[in-house]
Amino acid sequence: MGLDVGWAVRWLTLSAEAMAEHRVELIELDRPIGDSDHGENMDRGFKAVMDKLAEAPPETAGAALKLTAMTLMSKVGGAAGPLYGTAFLRAATALGDAADIDAGTLATALTAARDGIVARGKAESGDKTMVDAWTPAVDAGSAAAGADGGSPGRVLAAAADAAEAGAVSTDPMQARKGRASYLGERSIGHRDPGAVSTALILRAAAEAAEGAA
Numbered sequence: 001m002g003l004d005v006g007w008a009v010r011w012l013t014l015s016a017e018a019m020a021e022h023r024v025e026l027i028e029l030d031r032p033i034g035d036s037d038h039g040e041n042m043d044r045g046f047k048a049v050m051d052k053l054a055e056a057p058p059e060t061a062g063a064a065l066k067l068t069a070m071t072l073m074s075k076v077g078g079a080a081g082p083l084y085g086t087a088f089l090r091a092a093t094a095l096g097d098a099a100d101i102d103a104g105t106l107a108t109a110l111t112a113a114r115d116g117i118v119a120r121g122k123a124e125s126g127d128k129t130m131v132d133a134w135t136p137a138v139d140a141g142s143a144a145a146g147a148d149g150g151s152p153g154r155v156l157a158a159a160a161d162a163a164e165a166g167a168v169s170t171d172p173m174q175a176r177k178g179r180a181s182y183l184g185e186r187s188i189g190h191r192d193p194g195a196v197s198t199a200l201i202l203r204a205a206a207e208a209a210e211g212a213a
Contacts, residue, residue: 002100003152007208008061009053012068014204016046022200029193033180037078038193045076045084061101065092079178080194083117083130090116106152107138107145110159114138121177128173128180128187130194136162137202156206163202167195 019026019042026039049071058064065088073085094109095101101109114134123129140162141155168191175187 002102003061003106003209004099004101005058005061005064007101007152008058008064010208011205012046012049012053012064014208015201016050018200018204019043019046019197022196026193026197029191029196033175033183033187033190034193035078035179038080038197041076041078041080042197045072045081048072048075060095060097060099062092062095062097065089065095068092079121080197083121083194086116086120087113087134101152103145103150103152103155106155107142110141110155111138123177126173127177128170128175128192128195129177130192130198132170132173132192133163133166133195133198133202136166137198153206153209156202156209160199160203160206163195163199167191167199170195 019039023039023043026042027036030036030038049068052067052071053064056067058067069085069088069092072088073081075081076084090112091109094112095105098105114131114137117134118124118131121129121131123131125132125135137159141159144150144155144158147154170192171190172188173192174185175181175183175192180187180190180192
């Protein structure tokens with residue numbers, strides 16, 4: 001069984017809850033290497049997404065993700081708004097009007113989201129950014145989609161696990177992109193907040209799909 005608009009709305013709802021729950025954690029992660037505003041921005045952005053979903057319930061998962069993209073671009077400050085906005089917009093385009101999303105389509109959407117972030121932010125793996133969570137997530141999700149018995153739930157569970165490990169992997173990295181890069185070696189030893197918020201969002205997607213595994 002594939003995923004539908006109900007899954008997308010659950011995903012966004014759980015993402016909003018995660019941003020609220022981890023707002024302070026994300027602020028604290030951002031304090032030594034950023035502007036201390038990542039948690040506040042993400043919480044505000046996803047609260048706005050919830051308001052928009054309530055105003056105009058989407059008919060497809062793609063429409064839900066496009067609405068999310070537009071809202072995050074307008075409501076989230078710093079680099080996160082454009083990056084996450086681009087990610088959700090590229091994913092929405094990959095899903096199109098599909099009412100039933102299978103594992104392969106989902107893996108394609110995750111890849112499109114990551115590629116959008118790379119295109120917008122010009123970062124690559126090892127730069128100590130959210131790409132360090134997204135790329136292992138895409139690789140793991142694609143592998144799960146291609147495996148025997150691959151299902152959307154398994155794709156998302158694999159992606160979430162890999163994103164969480166990817167976020168942890170940023171600890172020893174020296175930042176080469178974004179505000180953190182100005183710190184040079186002083187950025188080493190701090191976890192990238194964008195990688196952590198990526199892991200939270202992908203875990204929310206997996207939890208929303210738990211019945212469709």
